[in-house]
Structures are given as structure tokens and as C-alpha cells.
Amino acid sequence: MDDKQTKILLTAIEIFSRDGFELASTNEIAKAANVSKGLLFHYFGNKKKLHQACQLHVIDEYIVFMAARRDLSITDFFERVLFNLRVKMDFAVQNPKFLPIVNKIFYDNSDLIDRDFLESHIMESSLGTALKNFWQNIDFTPFRDDVNTAKLMEYTQLGLEALWVKYSAENSENLSENIQNYIADCEEFLKLIKFGVLKNPG
Numbered sequence: 001m002d003d004k005q006t007k008i009l010l011t012a013i014e015i016f017s018r019d020g021f022e023l024a025s026t027n028e029i030a031k032a033a034n035v036s037k038g039l040l041f042h043y044f045g046n047k048k049k050l051h052q053a054c055q056l057h058v059i060d061e062y063i064v065f066m067a068a069r070r071d072l073s074i075t076d077f078f079e080r081v082l083f084n085l086r087v088k089m090d091f092a093v094q095n096p097k098f099l100p101i102v103n104k105i106f107y108d109n110s111d112l113i114d115r116d117f118l119e120s121h122i123m124e125s126s127l128g129t130a131l132k133n134f135w136q137n138i139d140f141t142p143f144r145d146d147v148n149t150a151k152l153m154e155y156t157q158l159g160l161e162a163l164w165v166k167y168s169a170e171n172s173e174n175l176s177e178n179i180q181n182y183i184a185d186c187e188e189f190l191k192l193i194k195f196g197v198l199k200n201p202g
Contacts (some may be wrong), residue, residue, distance in 0.1 A: 005043050008033045013054045017100040021051055021112055051112060055105055058098045059118060063125045065091045075139040078190050081156060084134075085186055089179045096175055103168050107161070147197045159189055 001009070011033040015024045026047050030037040044050040069087045074080045092099050105113060122128050140149050167182040195201045 004033075004035055004039065008035060008040055008043060008050075009053060009057055012050050013058065013101060014097050016051060016054055017097050020100075021047075026050070048112065052114065054101060055113070055118065056121065058095075058101045059105065059122060060125075061095065061098065062091060062102065063122065065094075067125070067129075070134075072133065072137050075137055077138050077140070077143075077152075078194060080135075080138060081160070081190065082183075082187065085160065085183065089183060092179060093176060099168065099175070103165075107165055142199060143197050144199050152193075152197060156190070156193060159193075160186055163189065 008029065012024075012029045015029050015032065019025075024047075026037060026040060029050075030040045033040070040050070044053055066084075066087060069090075071080075071083060074083055092102075105118060135153060140147075143149065143152075163182060163185050167178045167185075
């Protein structure tokens with residue numbers, strides 16, 4: 001990708017994130033990137049393909065960030081979950097303009113998102129390898145014998161995602177505060193789960 005393509009892409013990410021797909025203008029994107037609209041379409045074809053290119057760029061940045069920071073030495077289930085949660089939030093804080101697109105990719109069912117393609121792209125990447133090994137080396141011996149650990153992992157993830165949908169919908173100008181509140185709520189949520197699944201929740 002040459003410098004002009006990169007400039008168009010980063011400009012488009014900012015404008016799509018601010019205005020959403022429907023309201024974002026390719027005229028404004030071209031003007032802000034200091035290129036002609038014809039060149040924009042030469043590189044990306046049309047507005048939808050440009051948006052898809054933005055999704056891929058954001059996902060690739062997310063993949064690199066997350067895969068570089070995974071830590072399989074953490075064997076406690078709840079500590080591993082919180083560690084990875086904080087890494088994700090670090091990505092959000094460092095890349096606030098990416099956040100609306102990340103949320104759309106993971107939580108939006110619109111036809112703008114080719115979910116099968118994106119999931120395949122992720123799973124074939126270094127993050128995909130990390131995700132497959134996400135629960136590797138977890139010590140499940142503190143859990144009650146009747147706990148279904150597969151369901152525990154699934155329901156924990158669903159609960160954390162539901163909380164994130166709530167907080168990410170709030171005023172983005174207060175992103176850092178929203179994230180602090182989100183993490184605090186997640187910690188409380190995980191405490192509740194502990195009392196239901198551990199032999200000795202303490």
C-alpha cells in the first residue's frame with residue numbers, strides 16, 4: 001500500500017468512525033486526504049469496499065496489538081480474563097478512532113460486515129492462534145467438579161461483551177472514564193461468578 005492509499009484509509013477510518021457509514025461522504029474523505037475522488041475510487045472501488053478496507057486495517061492493527069501482549073503464564077482463570085480485558089481496553093485508549101469500527105465488526109449484524117470473511121481473516125492470523133490457545137495452561141482444579149468449564153468460558157465472555165456494549169454506547173468523550181467503570185463492573189461480575197463455581201471462593 002502506497003502513501004496515498006494509506007492516507008485515504010486513515011482519513012476514511014476517522015470519518016467513518018465519526019459519522020457512520022451512511023452519513024460519511026467520499027467527497028469529504030477525498031478532500032481531507034488531499035486526493036481526487038477519482039483516485040479514491042481507483043484504489044478502493046466504491047464506498048462499501050473502502051469501508052471494508054478500513055475494517056481490515058483496524059482488525060490487523062488489533063491482531064498485532066493483542067497477539068504481542070498475550071500471556072499464557074497466567075494460570076488463574078479470572079486473572080487471565082482480567083489481564084486480556086485490560087489489554088483490549090489499552091488498545092481502545094490508544095486507538096479511540098478505531099473503536100466505533102471495532103464495535104461494528106464484533107457487535108453489529110448489518111450487511112456492511114462480512115462476518116465470515118473477517119472471522120476467517122482473524123483465525124488465520126497470529127491472533128487466531130492466540131485465540132485458539134486462549135485458555136491454554138489455565139488451572140481449573142480450584143473449580144467445583146460439577147462446573148462445565150466450556151460453558152463457564154462461553155458465558156463469561158458473553159457477560160463481558162454485554163457490559164462492553166453498554167459502556168461503549170456512552171459518550172465517547174469520556175472514554176477513559178467509561179473504560180474504568182467498565183473494568184470495575186467486570187471485576188464485580190467476575191466476583192459473582194467466583195462464588196458460583198469455585199470450591200473455596202474465599
